[in-house]
Amino acid sequence: MSAPYxxxxxxxxxxSREDAAxxxxxxxxxxLHNISSIYIHVFEAKVVDNNSVNIELMQ
Numbered sequence: 445m446s447a448p449y450x451x452x453x454x455x456x457x458x459x460s461r462e463d464a465a466x467x468x469x470x471x472x473x474x475x476l477h478n479i480s481s482i483y484i485h486v487f488e489a490k491v492v493d494n495n496s497v498n499i500e501l502m503q
Contacts, residue, residue, distance in 0.1 A: 449476070461487060 455468030465482060473479055 451476075 451472060453468045453472060455464050457464035457467055461484075465484065469479060469482060
């Protein structure tokens with residue numbers, strides 16, 4: 445039986461929080477296998493140039 449690994453990932457998207465969550469998993473998935481879930485610890489949206497929103501997730 446193997447022990448679970450916990451990693452911390454910062455991801456962002458200018459589209460949606462769902463897209464940011466996908467971005468958070470894409471890169472680790474290249475080298476880590478059997479990722480079964482993610483936990484979003486912090487959700488933050490920043491306004492850029494008074495018109496666009498940048499969404500950041502901290503897992």
